[in-house]
Amino acid sequence: MQKTFKIQITGRVQGVGFRPQVFKLANAHNLTGTVSNNENGVIIHLTGNPDAIQSFYDALIKNPPVASKILEHDIGPSNFTAFKEFTISPSQKSGKLNLQLTPDFAICDDCKTEITDKHNRRYHYPFTTCVNCGPRWAITNTFPFERDHTHMVSFPMCETCSNEYGTPTDRRFHSQTNTCPECGIQLRMSTSDGTIINADYLIEKTADLIKEGNILAIKNTSGYLLCCDANNAEAIKKLRERKNRPTKPFAILYPSLHLLKQHLKINSVQEETLTSPESPIVIIQKKDFKGQLALEELAPRLNQLGVMLPYSGILHLLATELEIPIVATSGNIHASPIISYENTAHSELCEVADYFLDHNLKIANPQDDSVLKFSNRYSEKIIFRRSRGLSPxxxxxxxxxxxxxxxxxxxxxxxxxxxxxxxxxxxxxxxxxxxxxxxxxxxxxxxxxxxxxxxxxxxxxxxxxxxxxxxxxxxxxxxxxxxxxxxxxxxxxxxSVLGEHGLFNGNSRILGVVWDGTGYGDDSQIWGGEFFVYQKGKIARTGHFDYYDWLAGDKMAKEPRLSFFSLATSTMKEEIKQKFTDEEIAVYNHLKKKETLKTSSVGRLFDAVASLLNLCDHNTYEGEAAILMENKIDGYDLSKCKSYAPEIINGNVSTKELFQNLYSDFSNGAEKCDVIINFLYTLANIIIKSAQHANVKEIALSGGVFQNTILVDMIKELSGSEYKLYFNRNLSPNDENISFGQLMYHLHIKN
The missing domain is CATH 3.30.420.360 (Nucleotidyltransferase; domain 5)
Structure with a gap:
């Protein structure tokens, strides 16, 4: 006897090929009914044999579309309806949105094959997508995810595309981003002064211009990228000068995984991440680099490179033409947001780019590329920037x-x-x-x-x-x-860490270690080297790095030498004279005498060490001093490390005594690399000592300092099996997690 059932599925289930898969599966089970998107997710009505419906349901939940993520699903009987067939119905929004949004997906292998196949009708069409790939959040105005709710509405499908859209066996069955060269998005090229350039194939022209040493502003699917030859030192220097980005490393787009693996050693975790649907930038050690790149110009003084693979049709076609790595950095002036509008790009980047490659698809939600790194010894994932593919x-x-x-x-x-x-x-x-x-x-x-x-x-x-x-x-x-x-x-x-790991409801005492550059404290001082304990809905500050003078306001974060000046003792006069004029010394000594604002910042302690070691006196980008320190280290042996830390008294660490001990080691001839290793070991050891002092076995760590992968590895090695460690895993440890942490604090903390 036939019956009708209603199935509701929530999560990331729109814009991922869910309805087409439901359609195919329903027909395979000889079921009739409908499937549609609504404000809550996907809703399915099925009529047929109850056993067949249950079999359908089990198969769908067990093997949903690759890009989907089911959070909740429910099946129950409904009023009998005699459907003639199974159909995909237009979305019906009867209330406010209550569903996960769909992020952008990297171009899939099937679409890559099509755009490089001379016999395919989408050959050389850079906006080729299907139900499994392409921009989603970047081009969406509202949900449910339908073509009319995106900027694709400006491109009505031609007859051939419409036939694909309506054919159940086609990969583009109900693909909302479906277009082709006949009905789709168009490229346009111009010089920096607006002169239009005509060419039979603009991607090939773009590749030629890059090879000639030009800088191209390319409108990608989530915003503009500034691109140039990654082996052309002069072009990179020109880009740095024009973009006002003197030393911050540039991301490098490799044309293929094959070439990347020829140049750099990558492990399976890094490879899996680079080729994932999110396709982020992954920071990789450049040790034993085998290739030809302008390494010093790309990542000055660094032993690592941020690399990615082509994740859009435009980038894939460009990479295929070039067959060489290129710089692919955010299209903006340094410190401004990524640009997505053509008029803005031409206005603001006309002094940066020599040529522009634009297209006429509007971008609703511009996004930078996401960036992450894995620690060397434990492959701990650390997100540096959470954006395209990962948000919202x-x-x-x-x-x-x-x-x-x-x-x-x-x-x-x-x-x-x-x-x-x-x-x-x-x-x-x-x-x-x-x-x-x-x-x-x-x-x-x-x-x-x-x-x-x-x-x-x-x-x-x-x-x-x-x-x-x-x-x-x-x-x-x-x-x-x-x-x-x-x-x-x-x-x-x-x-934020407690929330990520669901730790609020347990009874355990958890040590919180939060180290960063700056934050306004409850006592009106600048915090940044904090120890907390959480238990049963309450957070107590149990210790911190001893305060030292906060000098010259925000200038202190930009000039590591000021952190050195603040922590310097009389034994460091000669080093101070090398970094400051007599007039500056007089001014800053005067400030130290009258300054009432103090800091416990571990981030500024990193700056002080970097300045002492003559690695960095002026940051040209945030965290530069700490990054340069990390990059001095090639490896370490914990058994040979020593600690500069004094005894922890009442939960507090004597910052000045630690710094003095480090200075003494350096002035007595210790190598810079060894001093940095010992400094990081000192910090890792302090965490374990603090856990012992607080009598806890669980430690949650957050703050920008924990983007240092060597420090993270040392902590994990020192903790062994005795302590359970929690890091931010799906959020960056830096201030990107503050909004989530505010929400978690408000909902769970009683004090």
Missing amino acids: NFDAVVKTDKKIIAMGGHLKSTVAFFPNDYLYISQYLGNLDHFDVFERYTQTVQKFIDLFEETPEVVLVDKHQGYNSTRHGLEIARELHLEIHQIQHHKAHFA
Whole structure:
């Protein structure tokens, strides 16, 4: 006897080929009914033999589309309906959105084959996609995910594409991004002054211009990239000068995994990540590099390279033409957000790029490339930037009836919004000191509110009154008469790890180690070297690195020599004279005498060490001093390391005594590399000692300092099996996790 059942599936189930797979599976089981997207996910109505329906259900849940991610699924009886056949119905939105959004996916192997096959009708068409790949979040205005809700609506399908779209056996059956050369997106090339360049194949022309030493601004599927030959030192120098980026490393796009593996040693985890649907930039050691690249110009003074593989049709075709690695860095002026509009690109990048390769597909949500790294010994994943492919969804258990928006931090800003049953965390947005970044930040906040048609009831902000994220949150709360809470920066960091690992409900005491560059403390000082203990809904600060003078405000973070000056004792006068003029020494000594603002920052301690070792006195990008220190190390043996740390007294570490011990070792002839290894060992050892002092066996670690992969490996090695370690795993340990941490703190911490 035939019956009708209703199936509801939630999670990342739109824009991933879910409905086409349901259609094929239903027909294979001789079932009739309908499948459609709605504001909650996918809804299926099936009529047929109950055993066949159960078999269908089991097969679907066990083997969903590759790019999907099912979070919840439910099946139950429904009123009998005699469907004539099984059909895919247009999306019906009867309420507010309550589903995971669909991130962008890298071009799949099938589409790569098509665009390089001379006999295929999509040969050389750079916007080739299917149900398994292509831009999603980048081009979406609203959900459910339908063509009409994206900027693809501007490109009506031709008859051939429409036939593909309607053919169940075709890979593009109900592919919302389906286009071809006849009906699709068009490329256009011009010089920096706007002169149009005509060529039979603009990708080939682009490749030729790059080989000739030119800089190209290329509109990719999620924003502009600035590209040049990665082996042309002069072109790279020119790009650095024009982009105002003197030393920060550039990302390198390799044409193929084959060539990348010829040049660099990569392990299976790195390879899997590089070729994943997210296709991020992966930072890889350049030891034993075998190839021809302008290494010093690409990554000055560094022993690592940030590499990626072509993840869009444009990049794949360009790479195929070039067959060489190229620089592929964000299309912007240094410190501004990535550009996505053609007019803006031509206006702001006309002094940077020699030529522009544009297209007429609008980008709704521009995103930088995501960046991550794996530690050498333990392959611990550390996210440096969470953006394309990884945002805006975030899997976390959030239990509250209130609509909450968390405004995040300031330097590496993100926004977290909980408007329904799901949590959404924006892509990396950047430093809110810059007007353009702040504008993108406010637009993102409004985009979330508009997309979900929900006004937040609670606004969470950092305690620092000077943060633009705090100011904007206060403004929203004031205008809309919303509940607002200020949450201390480092407690939010701690809460982010507790939240990622679901640690709030246990009874264990957990040590929180939060080390970064700066954050406003509860005592109005600048925190950054903190120890906390969490238990049963309460966080207590149990120790910190002893305070030292915070000099010259924000200038201290930009000049590591100032951190050195702050920590220097009378034994270091000669080194001070080498780094400062007599006038500067007088000014900063005067500041030290009258300065009441102090810091416990471990990030600034890294700066002080880097300056002492003459590695970096002025940062040209955030974290440069610490990165240069890490890059001096080729390997280490823990059994040969020594600690510079004094005894931990009442949970506190004497920062100046530690620094003095390190200085003594260096001045007595220790090699820079050995000093850095011992310094990192000292920090790792302090963590274990602090855990012993606090009598805990579980340690949660967060803050930008824990982007140092050698430090992370040392901690894991020292802890062995005695301690359980928790790091940020799907969020960056830097301030990108603050918005999530604010939300977790608000929901779980009682004090």
